Amino acid sequence: MSRIRGGRAVALAMLAALTLAVTGCATEEPAPTATGGQPAASGGAGTMKEGLKIAFLPKQVNNPYFDASDNKGGKVAVEEFKGVYSQTGPSEASPSAQVSYINTLSQQGTDVIVVSANDKDAICGALNEARQAGAKVITYDSDTNPTCRDLFINQASAEGIAASQIKLISEAVGPDGGEIAILSATANATNQNAWIEMMxxxxxxxxxxxxxxxxxxxxxxxxxxSFQEAQGLLAKHPDLKGIISPTTVGVAAAARYLSGSEYKGKVQLTGLGTPNQMRAFVKDDTVKSFALWNPSDLGYLAAYTGGALASGMITGKEGDKFTAGKLGEYTVGKDGTVLLGDPFVFTKDNIDDFDF
Structure with a gap:
């Protein structure tokens, strides 16, 4: 749950952050460099191909987090390099539901599928079929098995997120410590499980x-x-001192429950959330601090990475370099990962500096 561009210098560098656990990259032959494209948008060879069809497939649509990452980040990037943007996906976070959308995108001749996986293995068959049909697959937010995609955009390292979450709940609970619990997303979410293990x-x-x-x-x-699960935690564990919810939906729901309950101020909460979701709860002291990367930067980077890969400007091998528009230069790391940045912490002192 951070590199922000918006005129706020302090947060700009840091907010590029937070995110998932992943690995792996399948290297394919690069597409021929397009002719007649726009000027090079990468540190690699060649130019960005115009007219690329780039589709975002989030865990679920109508989710504020993915609205920011896709429509306020990915779409902006795609329009910058003159591609064709779309977003599609299920209304509920379901692995099986994502499969049908992948199949449809493949049949439509989509050049780049940018997907946040609801399960690391369940959508692999569909993704590999799409790749065989010519699509490049970029995962973001939550990875698949590395054999099912070309590159993964990691909002932050699992270690970085875990360390941040434990540090924030420790500070909130205080030096005496106590019992804590985790309110996660789905039981099979790749990123959530990686973070929990690191925690x-x-x-x-x-x-x-x-x-x-x-x-x-x-x-x-x-x-x-998520609201009911937060309520259930307090009923089951009356001595609970803190809750970590590393999911934007979960942390907002838990904050809503705590803010109207007898536990406000007694049970601490942190997690990964967006400023607009959490602002009221930070200001009324339900939540002291929480963290996140900038989701719009995550989607923006994913789009540029997919465009560079589909244009043959990079192959996806470790060490490949490219420039992602306003975010600057990035390098493909081990196992086909591109790391957005480091964690950013939101508090009452800085939350009004951000609007997403």
Missing amino acids: KTELAKPENSKLKLVDTVYGDDDDQK
């Missing part, structure tokens, strides 16, 4: 010995279910 590693460190993880529950990125 357990962080909790095993001596400096975090006073924090005890007593439960992990799943709200399926559904507002009402």
Whole structure:
């Protein structure tokens, strides 16, 4: 749940951040360099091909997080390099539902499919069929098995997110520590599971010995279910001191529950959320701090990466360099990953500086 461009210098550099756990890259022969394209938009050879059809397939549509990443980030990038943008996907976070959309995009001759996976393996067959049909596959936010995609846009390292989340809940709970719980998204979400495992590693460190993880529950990125799961945690664990919800839907739902309950101020909450979702809860002291990368930057980077790959400007191998418009130069890392940046923490002091 950060590199921001908007005139606020302090946050600009940092907000490019937070994100997932992933690995892997399947290298394919680069497409021939297009002629007659726009001037080179990359540090690599060649030019960005015009008219590329780039489709974003989020975990679910009508989700504020993916609206920011796709429509306010990816769309802007695609329009900059004169491609054709679209967003499509299920209304509920379901792996099986994503398969049919992948098949349709492949049949439509989509050049680049940018997908946030609801399950790392369930959509692999459909994605590989799309790749065989000529599409480049870029994962973002939540990765697939590396054999199913070309590159992964990692909003932040799993280690970075986990360390940030444990640090924030520790600071919020205070030096005496106590019982904490995790309210996650879906049980199969690649990114969520990677972060949770890394959080357990962080909790095993001596400096975090006073924090005890007593439960992990799943709200399926559904507002009402996440609200009920937060309520259930407090009923089940009356001594609970803190909740970590590393999902934008979950953290907002948990904050809504706590803000109107007897637990406000007694049970601390942090997670990954957007400023617009969390502003009221930070200002009324339900939440002291939370973190996120800039989702619009994530979508923007994903679009430029897909465009560069589909244009033959990069092949996807480790060490490939390209320029992602206003975000600057990026390098393909190990296992076909491109890292957006580092975690950014939002508090009452800075939350009004951001609007997304």
